[in-house]
Amino acid sequence: MAVHSIYFPDLGPIPGGIVTIGGEEAHHAVRVKRLAAGDTARLCNGRGLIALARIVDSRKVRAEWQVGLDVMEVAEVAPLRPRLTVLGAAPKGERLEAMVEGLSQVGAAAWAPLASQHTVVEPKQGKLDRLARIVVESMKQCGRAWLLETQELVEFGAALSRAEQIVLADASGVPYRRTGAAAVSLLIGPEGGWSEHELAAARGAGVLVARFGVHTMRTETAAVVAAAVVMESEREAG
Amino acid sequence: MAVHSIYFPDLGPIPGGIVTIGGEEAHHAVRVKRLAAGDTARLCNGRGLIALARIVDSRKVRAEWQVGLDVMEVAEVAPLRPRLTVLGAAPKGERLEAMVEGLSQVGAAAWAPLASQHTVVEPKQGKLDRLARIVVESMKQCGRAWLLETQELVEFGAALSRAEQIVLADASGVPYRRTGAAAVSLLIGPEGGWSEHELAAARGAGVLVARFGVHTMRTETAAVVAAAVVMESEREAG
Numbered sequence: 001m002a003v004h005s006i007y008f009p010d011l012g013p014i015p016g017g018i019v020t021i022g023g024e025e026a027h028h029a030v031r032v033k034r035l036a037a038g039d040t041a042r043l044c045n046g047r048g049l050i051a052l053a054r055i056v057d058s059r060k061v062r063a064e065w066q067v068g069l070d071v072m073e074v075a076e077v078a079p080l081r082p083r084l085t086v087l088g089a090a091p092k093g094e095r096l097e098a099m100v101e102g103l104s105q106v107g108a109a110a111w112a113p114l115a116s117q118h119t120v121v122e123p124k125q126g127k128l129d130r131l132a133r134i135v136v137e138s139m140k141q142c143g144r145a146w147l148l149e150t151q152e153l154v155e156f157g158a159a160l161s162r163a164e165q166i167v168l169a170d171a172s173g174v175p176y177r178r179t180g181a182a183a184v185s186l187l188i189g190p191e192g193g194w195s196e197h198e199l200a201a202a203r204g205a206g207v208l209v210a211r212f213g214v215h216t217m218r219t220e221t222a223a224v225v226a227a228a229v230v231m232e233s234e235r236e237a238g
Numbered sequence: 239m240a241v242h243s244i245y246f247p248d249l250g251p252i253p254g255g256i257v258t259i260g261g262e263e264a265h266h267a268v269r270v271k272r273l274a275a276g277d278t279a280r281l282c283n284g285r286g287l288i289a290l291a292r293i294v295d296s297r298k299v300r301a302e303w304q305v306g307l308d309v310m311e312v313a314e315v316a317p318l319r320p321r322l323t324v325l326g327a328a329p330k331g332e333r334l335e336a337m338v339e340g341l342s343q344v345g346a347a348a349w350a351p352l353a354s355q356h357t358v359v360e361p362k363q364g365k366l367d368r369l370a371r372i373v374v375e376s377m378k379q380c381g382r383a384w385l386l387e388t389q390e391l392v393e394f395g396a397a398l399s400r401a402e403q404i405v406l407a408d409a410s411g412v413p414y415r416r417t418g419a420a421a422v423s424l425l426i427g428p429e430g431g432w433s434e435h436e437l438a439a440a441r442g443a444g445v446l447v448a449r450f451g452v453h454t455m456r457t458e459t460a461a462v463v464a465a466a467v468v469m470e471s472e473r474e475a476g
Contacts, residue, residue, distance in 0.1 A: 031280040103461075107451060107454065139416075142453035142455060143454050176470070212466070212470065213343070213344055214345055215342075215382055216343075216381050221344070224463065225340075225343075225344060228466060228467060231451065232414070232450065235413065
């Protein structure tokens with residue numbers, strides 16, 4: 001059985017102290033996972049710090065569970081290379097959540113909604129709050145040390161002028177090949193596809209247009225599959 | 239706007255005749271897509287035949303819509319190479335459906351539930367019926383010419399002795415490299431992972447143990463991502 005992971009944003013780099021966690025994470029550890037004094041847990045701050053900690057006590061303070069932990073060991077985990085930012089249309093309903101969870105698992109660093117000609121959907125605040133919970137749960141489940149960042153809407157034109165390797169996914173492109181870039185922006189088209197104007201602008205800007213399969217994928221499948229292929233291809237010789 | 243696709247299992251290789259479709263496909267074409275005489279549609283039989291057809295008439299016979307089409311052109315599309323069969327645990331609920339839809343989009347040829355030590359879940363008939371509809375819808379949507387086959391439960395031991403390139407996905411493996419095989423069986427572990435016994439058996443049988451990312455993926459994400467990486471890697475030099 002894997003050690004239980006607890007998200008603790010305030011985790012510092014120095015071991016040896018006692019920290020107290022509360023809220024949903026403490027409730028889950030005590031009431032669902034049944035952790036008690038003496039048990040070991042893994043703390044992560046979502047920004048590269050991972051700690052092994054031993055539970056020293058748990059108590060209910062008013063309506064809230066609190067868990068005290070002795071931080072035994074702290075390690076700093078470097079972000080994955082390349083730093084991959086996926087920019088794409090937000091699919092509807094649960095498909096956005098599935099996409100973000102998938103991107104987290106394959107090691108993307110960030111996701112941002114992209115405003116393109118065939119889509120301008122920007123996730124509402126309630127949806128973003130749900131995504132924030134999903135990236136925490138996914139980080140704990142898949143063993144990431146860094147939270148997947150969800151960023152603000154990016155306009156298509158601005159996406160083309162980002163100062164890093166830009167890859168636009170489209171059936172008209174070439175199979176993806178390793179670029180060696182330290183940072184990659186991966187642009188995923190909406191269900192309706194890119195407009196001719198967008199494709200021309202991308203090619204004009206010298207963007208790498210790549211395809212990631214022979215069939216038409218739903219946008220959330222395309223995002224996760226293309227992100228995985230980029231991460232795996234870049235890792236090969238890395 | 240893409241030409242509407244209609245699944246018609248009885249499509250034959252010879253153009254020139256009039257065919258009649260009924261059932262859900264006819265209802266959808268007439269009532270949802272509003273196709274009428276003179277419109278063009280794409281017929282596919284799910285086994286490699288694709289036809290361009292023109293609607294000659296539509297009529298309601300008792301409670302059922304029927305559409306007559308003039309088959310103008312028939313093409314035969316070869317199956318993708320390699321022929322990829324994914325064997326893995328059936329995740330619960332809608333995650334099985336999402337997985338099968340993803341496998342269809344990335345070009346797997348077949349999926350079969352795999353009985354391993356940490357899982358023996360076999361999808362029930364109702365679930366299999368729903369999967370059958372999903373593979374048809376996905377074929378039409380993503381432009382496949384072949385239906386993803388859903389096959390019967392395979393025991394782990396039998397999976398290891400299949401007469402083709404066998405790839406077992408596990409974090410302990412090497413990054414996937416092109417094998418050049420014409421047919422690949424890809425074994426995906428359940429949420430609980432492979433047992434030590436299973437890993438030893440696989441290595442003993444000379445199976446290629448490969449990893450497809452640095453994080454722990456949910457089984458349905460692992461299946462789709464690994465299938466995509468295999469298909470893309472094998473296509474590279476193909």
